[in-house]
Amino acid sequence: MIGILEERKLQVFENGKDSYGIECGKSSAAGSVSQRACVFCGSRVVLYPIADALHLIHGPIGCAAYTWDIRGSMSSGPELHRMSFSTDLQEREVVYGGEKKLYAALTELIAEYRPKAAFVYSTCIVGLIGDDVESVCRRVERETGIRVLPVHSEGFKGTKKDGYKAACDAVFKLMGTDDETPVSPFSINILGEFNLAGETWIIKDYYRRMGIEVVSCITGDGRVDEIARAHRAKLNVVQCSGSMTSLAKTMKDEYGIPFIRVSYFGIEDMTKALYDVAARFDDELITRNTIDLVSDEVGRLLPRLEKYRANLIGKKAAIYVGGSFKSFSLVKALRHLGMETVVVGSQTGSAEDYEYLKEITKEGTIICDDTNPLELSSFILNKGADLLIGGVKERPIAYKMGIAFCDHNHERKEALAGYEGMINFAREVHDSVTSPVWKFSPARIRARISPDQGGAI
Numbered sequence: 394m395i396g397i398l399e400e401r402k403l404q405v406f407e408n409g410k411d412s413y414g415i416e417c418g419k420s421s422a423a424g425s426v427s428q429r430a431c432v433f434c435g436s437r438v439v440l441y442p443i444a445d446a447l448h449l450i451h452g453p454i455g456c457a458a459y460t461w462d463i464r465g466s467m468s469s470g471p472e473l474h475r476m477s478f479s480t481d482l483q484e485r486e487v488v489y490g491g492e493k494k495l496y497a498a499l500t501e502l503i504a505e506y507r508p509k510a511a512f513v514y515s516t517c518i519v520g521l522i523g524d525d526v527e528s529v530c531r532r533v534e535r536e537t538g539i540r541v542l543p544v545h546s547e548g549f550k551g552t553k554k555d556g557y558k559a560a561c562d563a564v565f566k567l568m569g570t571d572d573e574t575p576v577s578p579f580s581i582n583i584l585g586e587f588n589l590a591g592e593t594w595i596i597k598d599y600y601r602r603m604g605i606e607v608v609s610c611i612t613g614d615g616r617v618d619e620i621a622r623a624h625r626a627k628l629n630v631v632q633c634s635g636s637m638t639s640l641a642k643t644m645k646d647e648y649g650i651p652f653i654r655v656s657y658f659g660i661e662d663m664t665k666a667l668y669d670v671a672a673r674f675d676d677e678l679i680t681r682n683t684i685d686l687v688s689d690e691v692g693r694l695l696p697r698l699e700k701y702r703a704n705l706i707g708k709k710a711a712i713y714v715g716g717s718f719k720s721f722s723l724v725k726a727l728r729h730l731g732m733e734t735v736v737v738g739s740q741t742g743s744a745e746d747y748e749y750l751k752e753i754t755k756e757g758t759i760i761c762d763d764t765n766p767l768e769l770s771s772f773i774l775n776k777g778a779d780l781l782i783g784g785v786k787e788r789p790i791a792y793k794m795g796i797a798f799c800d801h802n803h804e805r806k807e808a809l810a811g812y813e814g815m816i817n818f819a820r821e822v823h824d825s826v827t828s829p830v831w832k833f834s835p836a837r838i839r840a841r842i843s844p845d846q847g848g849a850i
């Protein structure tokens with residue numbers, strides 16, 4: 394069994410056994426090869442889906458390659474976001490500064506693509522060489538008439554959460570400029586939904602059926618003009634609270650817009666999200682529409698889940714995702730499939746999030762903050778998980794250990810939100826967990842216990 398580094402011991406908790414409060418929100422322990430992404434990556438994943446904006450990464454090409462097309466983030470129109478532009482800083486600029494190169498890249502790209510706005514991301518090296526990114530952005534904005542927004546996201550300067558904050562600060566600067574376009578009294582902004590595989594369209598359709606206008610989705614299938622009038626919506630509905638709570642708080646302070654936290658994953662949380670929004674408007678027609686929508690959707694969904702559940706009862710799952718709010722819904726959704734969560738962790742969870750995870754998981758569940766591959770593998774082995782739910786960095790861990798994997802992160806191509814998403818999730822988990830391929834995995838063979846016999850590896 395692999396041990397846990399001394400400085401990480403308070404970031405790992407076994408439900409029912411350890412009595413200390415879990416530590417979180419701190420810098421990753423040096424040498425632990427964290428699964429967590431950097432500050433720059435945090436800001437990039439939040440802003441990336443704004444499809445009619447230019448995204449220019451000021452730094453070495455590696456930072457751009459690391460986040461190239463990092464999210465599916467589908468667009469119903471322009472696709473400028475899918476290009477990964479970089480100033481490609483070399484040794485020369487590291488010595489003499491990269492401002493000239495940034496100015497040249499920005500003016501050339503704006504002339505070529507005429508974007509609605511441009512985001513300029515500062516990476517580690519820019520923080521080290523001290524380029525004045527703000528002044529270059531101001532100059533280009535003055536000369537071109539296009540909003541150019543610096544994103545202060547030097548990778549080393551904090552955790553991925555600091556990148557979210559930098560992204561929220563940049564988005565907020567786009568708001569407040571459109572006071573003309575009519576906005577319904579029953580209107581919302583969706584915050585923290587990124588349209589990875591078309592989820593924004595599913596959720597928007599639910600709100601449309603309820604009689605609610607979505608002014609902007611920040612940032613799934615996002616448009617600069619929609620963000621410009623987002624300050625006039627009546628309610629902010631925050632899904633990814635890790636990334637968007639800071640923006641929701643700023644909008645509350647500056648524009649008086651209240652916000653609620655929701656999740657669009659799983660049956661209970663999806664339903665609660667719709668009812669919570671309806672309750673905020675307290676309108677008879679909206680309430681009736683919501684009841685009809687939910688009974689319709691849930692009535693069709695439950696019988697379809699049964700065939701998957703029959704094969705999954707008693708299987709165990711490990712979850713390691715970016716934001717912990719998502720993990721709450723996953724624990725509940727897995728329960729609908731007859732599965733138990735035995736390991737759950739996140740890159741950016743807060744103390745309250747981990748407290749809630751303690752409440753909804755069983756005794757013996759490992760709850761961890763900012764884990765690393767060795768720890769995660771050890772927890773999976775120890776608890777005998779049959780499935781790992783995670784993202785791009787967790788997929789190889791699952792495959793090397795010979796257990797099933799479900800992608801619940803940036804790159805997935807399957808919509809997992811809403812009632813349709815629950816069926817897709819059930820199918821994906823089912824097909825992976827019951828696949829015969831795992832019994833040929835070297836890790837399984839070494840463990841000499843076949844998954845068919847219901848044993849742990």
Ligand code: SF4
Nearest residue numbers: 431433456516517548
């Ligand atoms: S910003 Fe820094 S930590 Fe992030 S990818 Fe670039 S070099 Fe790596």
